[in-house]
Amino acid sequence: MDKINLLIIVNIVSLFISLFLAFFLFTLKTKHKISNSLFAIFLILNAIDVSEPVFNMMVDGPSNLGMFRGTLIFLQIPVFYLYIISVCYADFKLRPKYLLHLLPFLIVNLVLSPRFYTVGVASKISFIQNRQNMIEFQFLHILIHLQIITYITAVFSVLRKSKTLYLENFAGKSVSSYNWLFQFTIVLTILYLVALLKNILKFSDYPHISEWLKIGLLVSSLFVFCWYLFKALNNPDIFRNIDSKLKLVSELVSEENSREQSTLAEQKHNEELVKLRKYMVEKKPFLNPSLTIQDVSNELEIPVRDLSLLINHQIGQHFYDFVNTYRIENAMDILKDDTKNKVTILEILYQVGFNSKSSFNTAFKKHTGITPTIYRKGL
Structure with a gap:
């Protein structure tokens, strides 16, 4: 031919x-x-x-x-x-x-x-x-x-x-x-x-x-x-999440820097940070695999803008990584529990709020430096 x-x-x-x-x-x-x-x-x-x-x-x-x-x-x-x-x-x-x-x-x-x-x-x-x-x-x-x-x-x-x-x-x-x-x-x-x-x-x-x-x-x-x-x-819903009206944290920071910062404002941020960490530990909202910053904002009654600056700028983590840190810490507790040694890693990742093995392994290795399997065997 x-x-x-x-x-x-x-x-x-x-x-x-x-x-x-x-x-x-x-x-x-x-x-x-x-x-x-x-x-x-x-x-x-x-x-x-x-x-x-x-x-x-x-x-x-x-x-x-x-x-x-x-x-x-x-x-x-x-x-x-x-x-x-x-x-x-x-x-x-x-x-x-x-x-x-x-x-x-x-x-x-x-x-x-x-x-x-x-x-x-x-x-x-x-x-x-x-x-x-x-x-x-x-x-x-x-x-x-x-x-x-x-x-x-x-x-x-x-x-x-x-x-x-x-x-x-x-x-x-x-x-x-x-x-x-x-x-x-x-x-x-x-x-x-x-x-x-x-x-x-x-x-x-x-x-x-x-x-x-x-x-x-x-x-x-x-x-x-x-x-x-x-x-x-x-995967018909994979991209349906972002509102085009949302602002990047870098833009919010620029706006904040143009305003006069006060000691009172810094004290307010510290109080909100304590409130946020307490909420994450006690209520465990990270177990929800579809958690958004709006959900946390509604529960804590902190404006989304302030909460975004608190997490993404002051703590220095994206909201995604911030939430995954609590998920991984929870997974580590389960992996260390001898009474739960028959619970599979797949079951654990769904239990702590992840919905895919690849994202769980990536986040776990980023947090600990090793995979979940190696972590469990090393205990």
Whole structure:
């Protein structure tokens, strides 16, 4: 089987699966409709982008539709960026301001209008044949590079902020999901970089390498998207925790520093700290695997802002780590109890408020330097 036939077959399979997954996401009944729809649109745009081999079989020569199909790549990254925001923030809604993300796509098509969209077939052919010397194509290549760099940077910024907000306000299991989404974004970034390399080689002395990279991208991107959807659909609530109106502790500290601090305020903080530690020991709220800083705030009648500063700034721990410290201390007490030596580590981790073995082992090793199993055997 020659390279061209292989490319067509892989392309058709990729298109079918991508469109099937998009259809599935559009029709899936869920309360997270916006997120699923955004990712479905991303899949469709990606399918259109990689459909060039099949499209060229059906359309003879350059056309307005073919050029328009190529410019849809300028919508891919913006849609992915909106998807990331939608899964990180529980209060996400589509707003008119997001229409600004259409600007690169609209500008590109406006730039192409005078010398491509509005001219005859002969001029279109000449335009394509001399594309390396055309200022429009040079502009397109510069813009797509800038767009990818800008949006990928923005995506990592959103993920970093939302993960920090989670650590400062929650003590559940979702922190590992942010790490997973970081990894997915890194993989996607690599795919885009390879795609850019493919486009560069396409107009160089090594076009054959570009074709093989195209096949590799088709296969790898398909596997990556299927893997991501499998994970996301099996964990539909993993990102539904952060309110976009929450402030980072660093921002709260800056606001506090701008105010005049008094001895009375420091005394109040010390009293709140004693009250907090007493509450954690006596009431053991950390046994709740979904504990949030809002829950503790309501019980202690301390404003969330003050409690966040107390834990994340004065104690010097994220709320997530602060709560896990009490969970680990409780687990250590159980592991040291000879009457409970038949209780499994899995049972213990659920008993003290964890809901996954990996997060328990990570927290336990961070606190003690060893794993729970080694700790129990060493007693």
